[in-house]
Amino acid sequence: MSGAALLSASLQRVRLQGRPVLQDIALELPAGRWTAIVGPNGAGKSTLLRALAGLIAIEGQVLLEGRPLPAWPARERARKLAWLGQNEGGADDLRAQDVVMLGRLPHQAWLAPPSAQDLDCVRAAMQQTQSWDWRERRLATLSGGERQRVLLARALAVRAELLMMDEPLAHLDPPHQADWIAIVRQSVAAGGSVVSVLHELNIALRADWLLVMAGGRVLHRGRPQDPATHAALQQVFDQRLRMLEIEPGQWLALPLTG
Numbered sequence: 001m002s003g004a005a006l007l008s009a010s011l012q013r014v015r016l017q018g019r020p021v022l023q024d025i026a027l028e029l030p031a032g033r034w035t036a037i038v039g040p041n042g043a044g045k046s047t048l049l050r051a052l053a054g055l056i057a058i059e060g061q062v063l064l065e066g067r068p069l070p071a072w073p074a075r076e077r078a079r080k081l082a083w084l085g086q087n088e089g090g091a092d093d094l095r096a097q098d099v100v101m102l103g104r105l106p107h108q109a110w111l112a113p114p115s116a117q118d119l120d121c122v123r124a125a126m127q128q129t130q131s132w133d134w135r136e137r138r139l140a141t142l143s144g145g146e147r148q149r150v151l152l153a154r155a156l157a158v159r160a161e162l163l164m165m166d167e168p169l170a171h172l173d174p175p176h177q178a179d180w181i182a183i184v185r186q187s188v189a190a191g192g193s194v195v196s197v198l199h200e201l202n203i204a205l206r207a208d209w210l211l212v213m214a215g216g217r218v219l220h221r222g223r224p225q226d227p228a229t230h231a232a233l234q235q236v237f238d239q240r241l242r243m244l245e246i247e248p249g250q251w252l253a254l255p256l257t258g
């Protein structure tokens with residue numbers, strides 16, 4: 001694997017409760033690219049993302065900037081790699097602003113108060129996700145979409161080079177989905193790398209690169225515009241998609257009924 005990859009992985013196997021869930025996956029994630037992981041329910045998308053983030057035990061190796069993930073000091077790694085998981089809980093009693101400040105922990109000295117830079121990052125991230133207005137409200141009092149925008153702000157406040165998100169669009173309405181795409185594009189344009197598990201195929205088709213999974217393997221990787229990518233999508237979704245090019249290079253995947 002080339003040394004240029006921000007993250008590279010070689011996974012022989014990942015087991016959950018003794019059951020093999022992923023096998024034989026090798027990939028490289030360069031800087032400056034948005035990669036979307038797609039595939040049917042149970043394909044192993046979330047497990048792959050968790051494996052790449054170092055959140056679960058693997059048989060194999062994940063390298064961040066060429067260094068194995070476990071060899072990174074925890075705080076340094078947490079500054080490089082930000083995570084937004086599915087249905088995250090545990091912070092319900094905190095004010096939204098304090099939840100976002102958690103994203104600054106890897107930058108703060110032990111028990112030190114937040115710096116002016118931390119406060120700036122929190123405000124900027126909350127403004128980016130349009131969640132600043134409810135900064136004083138407790139997370140538990142927010143709607144699903146409002147909460148998701150606060151959690152996205154927390155991940156953005158880290159200012160990490162690598163942003164990993166599992167179903168980040170859950171609960172977001174179309175304008176905020178569009179805002180999410182804009183945020184991802186900004187991050188990638190600034191040299192960052194974004195990896196997202198997405199169920200919304202039409203959003204995934206706007207990524208730079210797709211990983212198409214089924215049965216615990218990556219069956220195909222390629223650009224969303226490539227006919228081979230469309231064929232892989234058809235294969236994993238039982239030929240039940242209608243692929244439409246709505247403008248040059250921009251595709252939609254509609255479910256075929258009947």
Ligand SMILES: Nc1ncnc2c1ncn2[C@@H]1O[C@H](COP(=O)(O)OP(=O)(O)OP(=O)(O)O)[C@@H](O)[C@H]1O
Pocket residue numbers: 016017019021039040041042043044045046047048
């Ligand atoms: N904790 C667990 N213990 C055992 N098996 C698990 C566990 N979590 C997930 N699995 C199994 O691993 C496989 C992959 O699950 P995973 O959540 O990675 O799939 P996914 O592609 O993200 O699915 P979905 O689209 O439904 O969210 C599934 O068969 C699932 O049942």
